[in-house]
Every structure is written in structure tokens, then in C-alpha cells.
Amino acid sequence: MTAKQRIIIVGAGISGLAAAFYIKRHKPDVHVTVLEAADRIGGKVKTIYKDGFTIECGPEGYMARKKGLTDLIKAIGLGDQLVHSKSGGYSIYVNHRLRQMPKGAVMGVPTKLLPMVTTGLVSPWGKLRAAMDLLIPHVYQDRDLSVRTFFEKRLGKELVANMIEPLLSGIYNGDLSDMSLEETLPQFASIEKKHRSLILGMKTLRPPKQKEAVTKKTGAFVSLSGGLSALTEKLADYADEIRRNTSVSQINSGRVTLDDGTVLNADAILLAASPKQFGPLLNFPEAWALSNDKRSSTATVAFAFKKEDVEALDITGYVVSRKEQLHITACSFMDRKWPHLAPDGYAFVRTYVGTPEDQALVHQSDAAIAQAALADLRTISRIxxxxxxxxxxxIDNMPQYTVNHKQRVHAFENALSTIDGVFACGAMLHGVGLPDCTENARQTAEQAVHYLNTLEHAHS
Ligand SMILES: Cc1cc2nc3c(=O)[nH]c(=O)nc-3n(C[C@H](O)[C@H](O)[C@H](O)COP(=O)(O)OP(=O)(O)OC[C@H]3O[C@@H](n4cnc5c(N)ncnc54)[C@H](O)[C@@H]3O)c2cc1C
Structure with a gap:
């Protein structure tokens, strides 16, 4: 009888744990060990339960249209926990006021004329400049460029500063000046390629079904009623063994070395650790090129309130223009968006601190961060x-997809493919959103299973 094949997964975030699930689904007889440096699993996915609140400290949900993650959730028996976000407007705090995003704007890019003409978000000159998008020739020429260069050339600096930048930096916590267009917002590159004008091209994007969805009471995101940690906890059940407080220092073909010098052998190894670990663990130039790329730090502050202590604004959150020079970059009224997160009569407000240009506050004490965040929230509304x-x-753990990221990932994956039985996935590579991470984990797990099957046949 041949010995059971073994695979080691490094990192118990959503990527590593989803990979464990997919490996077991395709090859139930392989022994899966997950090594995790921290004393808990989940990585950035972290739910804390306190006084009846369900506090999401990391991701809060994902785009409902990304069906792969929903299928995964159903496959592991959590389908009955799926909840849709409540729909509600998002505003932008700019020029010392909360202002509504004009109707029809997608990621800050206008698609409708009338709401743009009447919005106070951009000056008359800014609007005129944005309208020049209708005439301007192609900016994207099949070569990656920064998100800022692309949008400023098409729509002008003011619209970028007041509408696009607050939204995108809220989502990506990045600096538009070096953020890769091809990797972060490829859809805009293709729209421009096809229609030249973004304003005209975006109009054609919305299928009739999506128009209907916008008027419905549910928002575009889904989450789990028990908190997203339920997902990582459940996925962890599929691994044969999870070792916490076990930090890996080196990965070679068939061998993993731990920080304490212990060497573990395996038929295959799958790296799913944090972005900065790719270089040190794999130690080849293309891996260093990825982990030496820009990363940023951020902090989230979750505040619990009595409902009457939070001004009842008619929105589920807002983003803050960097021109306002506040510490906070965004604020979500979490209980309005996700009623399951707070008990009746209470409010849960979450705010983000830390931009690529201003990371100092993130390194201060919890009390200092909470105090600064609260002061900013009070500048904007009654709290x-x-x-x-x-x-x-x-800290230093948010990957930034800078210009030519795609090319660096391609070079990395080519180099990795020359090392027998070593695979990699995770937010560093093909998207930071939970659905992107789980899709990347699925594909990588399938490659690893294919490799193990080939090994098995060679030995039989
Ligand atoms: C505040 C915040 C809000 C977010 N909101 C959303 C959202 O609403 N929707 C969405 O889709 N996405 C969101 N994201 C993004 C998403 O959460 C992450 O991209 C995703 O969780 C990353 O998963 P991962 O498994 O690739 O990496 P990680 O979660 O970083 O996991 C990597 C794991 O590897 C471990 N590790 C590191 N080094 C070693 C080592 N040497 N040895 C062993 N183990 C090691 C780490 O301890 C960690 O557990 C958010 C992220 C943050 C931080």
C-alpha cells in the first residue's frame, strides 16, 4: 500500500482555507495540513461578538454578482446564513459638506447628464472639463498606466479629486497615482478601448436587469448572518490538521522550514500567506519583486452606540475626499446596511483610518486612533x-496593485512553475476581494491536485 499523499498550505486566511476545501473536494484522500503564524485562523476575516453586536473587523461582505463564493458558501452548508445588504445612498464629504453621488455614476464616473449638471460635487468648469470626455481620443493604448493618469486625462482633475478618488481609495486604500488601471479597473480600460468615451461607453453597460435591481430594497452585497468568521471556521473543518502559532520561514520543493528550524516534508506545498511573505519564503527574484511592491497600513474602528446617539442620515455611509485632510477615509453605518450586526435600538458605525500618504495614526494606540476617528466623525455629522x-x-499588510502588477504576477507564476510541487494563491495575485481570493484558491487547488495525481500515476 502506498503512503497517503500530503499537502501543506501556508496561511489560514480565506485563500488558504478555501484551497483546503477545494483540494479535499477533488482529492479526499490527500492529507491537508494548514500552517498559520497567528494564534487564530481567518487572516483579515475577523468577526468579534460583543454585547449582542456582531463586529466585522475586516471584510463585511462581497459583491453578490460574484457567484463563485456564493456557490462555495452553499457547498459548505452555510447557504441559509446568506443575507443581502440593505440598499441606501452613499455620500461624499467634500468642501465641508456631505453631498450625494449623482444618480447614474458608476465608481464616480458619470453616465447621466442631468444629475451631473445639478450636482454640487463639481464646479461648472469641472463639469465642462468632464464633458470633454466625449471628444478626447483614446488614453489607454494597451499599456498599463496609473488610475489617476487615465481618469484625469479623460474627465479632468476636479472630478477625479471630488468623485472618483474618495470612492476608489475607500475601496482599495491605495494611491491613484501608482494604482494599476489594468489590474484594478480593467473594465474601464476595455470600455474606453471599445467606445473611446467613458461617459458614452458606461451607458451601454447596464443591462435592463441591473436597472431593475437598483430600484429594489436589497443592495449589491451579500454576507453571512453569523458573521464572516463563520465562513473561515467552516472551511477550516475540511483540513485534516491546522497548526496555529506556526510560522514558516522557507519553502522549497517538497519541504517547508518553520521559524524554529523544524523541517516538514510534503508532496506539494501551497503558499497562501500575506503579501510581504512571498519574497522571504520563496526567495527568488520574481517573488521578491512582488513582495517588495508597495503595501499600505490601515485601521478600522468599530463604534457601538445607542441608536439615538447617531444622527439619522438617509445614507448607509460616506467616503471622505482627501482634500478635507481628515484622518478618516470612509464611514459605514453598518447596522443600516446590515441590520443583523447590531441589536435593536443600537447602532454600529465603522470608520477607516490611514491613507498611503498618512500612515502615522495607524501606528498609535487604540485610544488615540479611536479619539481621532471620533473627532472626525463629529466634524461631519452628529455623533x-x-x-x-x-x-x-x-500593518504593512494591504497589497497595492501598482502599474505593471499583471506583468509582475505573470513573471512570478512562470518562475514558480519551474519549482516542482510548489503553488501560490492569495490577495497578492489576482484580486483582493473575497470572491477573487476564493476563485484564485480554487484554480490553484486544482493545479495542485493535478500535480498530485500525476505523481501518483508515476509511482503506481
Ligand atoms: C479592513 C478590511 C476590509 C475589507 N473589506 C472587504 C470587503 O468588504 N469585501 C471583500 O471582498 N474584501 C474585503 N477586504 C479584502 C479581503 O478581506 C482580503 O483581501 C482577504 O481576506 C485576503 O485573504 P488572504 O487569505 O489572501 O490573506 P490574509 O487574510 O492576509 O491571510 C494570510 C494568512 O497567512 C498567515 N501568515 C503570514 N505569514 C505566515 C507565515 N510565515 N507562516 C504561516 N502563516 C503566515 C497570516 O497570519 C494570515 O492568517 C477587506 C480587507 C480589510 C483589511
Missing amino acids: GTPLFSIVTRQ
């Missing part, structure tokens, strides 16, 4: 005294 706050930091 009382919180019942408690929870600060969560990601």
Missing part, C-alpha cells in the same frame, strides 16, 4: 458617546 470601540490594524 454621541460610544458604548465601546474596537480598533483593528493591518
